[in-house]
Amino acid sequence: MKTVRLPDGTEVPALGQGTWHMGERRADRRAEADALRLGLDLGLALIDTAEMYGEGGAEEVVAEAIAGRPRESVFLVSKVYPHNATRRAMPAACERSLRRLRVETIDLYLLHWRGAAPLAETVEAFEALRRQGKIRRWGVSNLDLADLEELGAAALARCATDQVLYNLSARGIEFDLLPFCRARGMPVMAYTPLGQGGRMLRDRALAAVAARHGASPAQIALAWTLRAPGGVIAIPKAADPAHLRENAAAAAIALTPEDLAQLDEAFPPPKRKRPLEML
Numbered sequence: 001m002k003t004v005r006l007p008d009g010t011e012v013p014a015l016g017q018g019t020w021h022m023g024e025r026r027a028d029r030r031a032e033a034d035a036l037r038l039g040l041d042l043g044l045a046l047i048d049t050a051e052m053y054g055e056g057g058a059e060e061v062v063a064e065a066i067a068g069r070p071r072e073s074v075f076l077v078s079k080v081y082p083h084n085a086t087r088r089a090m091p092a093a094c095e096r097s098l099r100r101l102r103v104e105t106i107d108l109y110l111l112h113w114r115g116a117a118p119l120a121e122t123v124e125a126f127e128a129l130r131r132q133g134k135i136r137r138w139g140v141s142n143l144d145l146a147d148l149e150e151l152g153a154a155a156l157a158r159c160a161t162d163q164v165l166y167n168l169s170a171r172g173i174e175f176d177l178l179p180f181c182r183a184r185g186m187p188v189m190a191y192t193p194l195g196q197g198g199r200m201l202r203d204r205a206l207a208a209v210a211a212r213h214g215a216s217p218a219q220i221a222l223a224w225t226l227r228a229p230g231g232v233i234a235i236p237k238a239a240d241p242a243h244l245r246e247n248a249a250a251a252a253i254a255l256t257p258e259d260l261a262q263l264d265e266a267f268p269p270p271k272r273k274r275p276l277e278m279l
Helices: 026-041 053-066 090-101 119-131 145-151 177-183 204-213 217-225 241-250 257-266
Strands: 003-005 011-013 046-048 075-080 108-111 138-141 159-165 188-191 232-234
Touching: 026 046, 026 053, 026 241, 046 053, 053 075, 053 090, 075 090, 090 119, 108 119, 108 159, 119 138, 119 145, 138 145, 138 188, 145 159, 145 177, 159 177, 177 188, 204 217, 204 257, 217 232, 217 241, 217 257
Parallel strands: 046 075, 075 108, 108 138, 138 159, 159 188, 188 232
Antiparallel strands: 003 011
């Protein structure tokens, strides 16, 4: 499995597993945990979740999926609500996530999006948790370039990632945010790398590239997200075994200059600053 290096030198899989919408129905939890287990078996050892997903239900599904595995074999990412991203509220929020995940430490803890709490206070709360051993690293999600710059140089040096919407049809970060992060050795974590609703995957250019590789459009979309060395981690969500195997195989697809040019024509890169897209 291709890997990406975090600022502290840790290597993590470039292709992981998302859990948005998992844990919302108890009847689905066994199948969801089974899907995550299969993903782990296929090398998708980074799992992204959040206290928001299923109001903690997704974290409980993750706990079921990783039960019995060596803790160091799974890289766990969770996210804190903005209203919990304060000195007073974050310690309790983190403890609840740890309890639901049934672990002692979260590998990477992210601010889910920016809220009313000052970023400096959120960083202070993250650092306190890191010193206590509750989290190993911290990062952010859905923050644009101006927000990252507001963190300041010292905090940016300790920020492990910015998790943002990024796929062929949502390329706005390529204008400034992605280059800014790459220049600092901070990978971007791409959520919804396959787009929403399936419309992107029905594009003719994507289908043509897929046909050349004997692959599916979804595999090409993932391979495109992972195309640049060391810069992007993709976290597609899949609860179907066939989709999981398809996703895992996408990491081995090498797109050609012809492929990339055809995809650029169908999905043009940004020529100016765009507002950060979010879901």
